[in-house]
Amino acid sequence: MNKRIALITGxxxxxxxxxxxxxxxSNFRLIICGRRADRLAALQQALREQTExxxxxxxxRDQQSVAKAIQGLPEEWKTIDVLINNAGNAHGLDxxxxxxxxDWDAMIDINVKGLLYVSKGVIPGMTARNKGHIVNLGSIAGKEVxxxxxxxxASKFAVDALTKGMRMDLNPFNIKxxxxxxxxxDTEFSLVRFKGDDEKAAQVYKGLEPLKGEDIADIIRYVLEAPTHVVLADITVFPTAQGSSTLVKRNA
Structure with missing residues (x-):
């Protein structure tokens, strides 16, 4: 079985x-993307032990850089089967x-326009081949203010709307x-939101066991391995201690 190619932002x-x-x-070849070249290089070296x-x-946020990078892929890497739009951020809590x-510009530019720029670079290849799978990382913040x-x-509500629009527009092309x-x-999310303040970031998860990046990765793999005729369209996932965007059970 040929390995599918997955492009992952962030x-x-x-x-x-x-x-x-x-x-x-898990039987994928990977195109890993990010701003921090040193981290990318280290991750690429580690992953080479498992796959190409x-x-x-x-x-x-830089449309020209996005387009140039994707267009400049070697021919054998241009057949992208899976796009995982993961790059995103929160800045401030004011x-x-x-x-x-x-802060507003950063969130809108990365969470909304960045997702669109990367999608614009990948989707035409999927429509030409009449297949593909796009996974957009939203948030409970895109469901509840x-x-x-x-x-x-607002930026994550936009991601939710864009995802629904993509699903409709790409339905004729068999794209999930x-x-x-x-x-x-528990990622760097809160550290970025509080602009590097470790103490404030730590308070977000105090007294509870949050989800880990690996938990979401498990869900993504499950979604990607579903049968051809099955698409898990919209998934909300909480840690057990969380009941809504604002309701959290914390231990003393």
Whole structure:
């Protein structure tokens, strides 16, 4: 059986890295993407023990860099079977009246426009071949708005809408489209949101066992291994301690 080619954005940490490591052991060839070239190189070297892997270093916010990187793939790597749009971020946790324009731009540019730029580079090949699978990493923040979440929630609501639109538009081409919407996952997410403040980031997961990147990677692999006639369209996943975007059971 030929290995499918999966392109993963945001592969240098968290869910993206966990997914790359798992899929490298699961009959996939990998194109790993990220901004941090040093981390990409280290991950590529590690994954080579399991499968064929190449890396693309670009910022998803830079449309020209995205297009150049994807168009510049060697011919034998251009038949991308799976696109995992994982790159995303949250910046700040301020009420709307105190929000930072820089933070707003970063979230919209990465979470929404970045997803579109990468998808634009990959989808035409899928439609030409009449097959493919797109997995968009959303969030519970794309299902439920919470206080001070405003622009981050808006960006993830946009991802939810785009995913539904993709599923409709790509239906004639036999392309599967899946949305995975996690609750609390212990990655670099909170560290980025609080701009490197380790103490604040640690408080997010205090008194509970959050999801891990590996938990989401397991779900992604399950989704990708479903039979041809089956698509898991929309998945929300919480740690057991979480009941909604704002309801969390913490141990004393």
């Amino acid at each position: 592969a240098t940490s968290g869910i993206g890295e966990a997914t790359a490591r798992l899929l490298s052991r 892997v190449i890396s693309l270093s670009f910022d998803v 009420p709307i009246q105190k929000g930072s324009l820089e 919470y206080p001070n979440g405003n622009v981050y929630c 489209v899946t949305s995975i919407n996690p609750g609390m996952v």
